[in-house]
């Protein structure tokens with residue numbers, strides 16, 4: 180059984196329990212009362228025109244690294260990311276494998292103006308409504324976790340909710356399997372989910388294969404400005420970064436480095 184299989188198995192139990200506490204009808208009604216979305220894909224595209232578009236991830240831990248940051252204050256981290264010049268934020272909301280909480284996303288939404296991605300393992304349409312109700316502007320759909328019909332249906336339903344979808348692929352087969360899903364962004368995850376090894380060559384190989392009408396995002400294993408520049412040359416237009424920011428005492432300082440800025444000035 181792979182880590183993804185284990186996460187999905189647990190996610191099914193979690194979703195069943197969440198439905199028991201607040202059913203789909205209630206989540207739909209919460210969505211109707213939710214504030215307008217902030218335009219996640221649009222914010223990335225605009226930033227990519229003038230600088231480096233980074234999605235900075237609020238990530239306490241992971242299956243590959245365990246706890247990454249002991250003194251974890253999601254609001255302080257999100258504020259540092261905003262100060263440091265992130266274009267958008269990603270908030271891990273999976274509790275059992277990533278030490279996340281949906282409540283972190285709700286709290287960050289109230290304090291930070293940047294668009295937010297709910298970073299979780301979506302396996303049920305219920306989670307789309309739950310995400311929109313919690314204040315997400317975008318959701319992740321992982322090709323490895325879903326059937327082609329689910330990818331299409333969830334992408335369409337997310338669009339109806341005005342959520343931008345970041346569709347994540349690891350290889351050519353997952354890209355082919357997702358061809359029917361209409362999404363604004365495709366993320367190439369450089370992390371092998373079986374070995375946890377990250378390799379930027381994965382992005383270099385897949386970037387030329389992405390449809391031209393999708394914003395290409397490189398994900399995972401980005402540690403320094405050279406990594407960003409290498410994938411900019413390969414055609415990436417946005418970058419999802421977690422661990423290397425979370426390991427820095429002041430994540431804003433690391434962001435300046437990744438952005439190629441010096442506290443706001445491009446160098």
Ligand SMILES: O=C(O)c1ccccc1NCC(=O)[C@H](O)[C@H](O)COP(=O)(O)O
Nearest residue numbers: 241242243398399400401419420421422
């Ligand atoms: O990070 C993991 O160990 C992991 C394991 C299994 C499934 C997904 C995993 N990570 C999710 C992500 O995509 C990353 O959090 C994100 O791309 C940022 O990566 P990094 O900058 O390497 O923390």
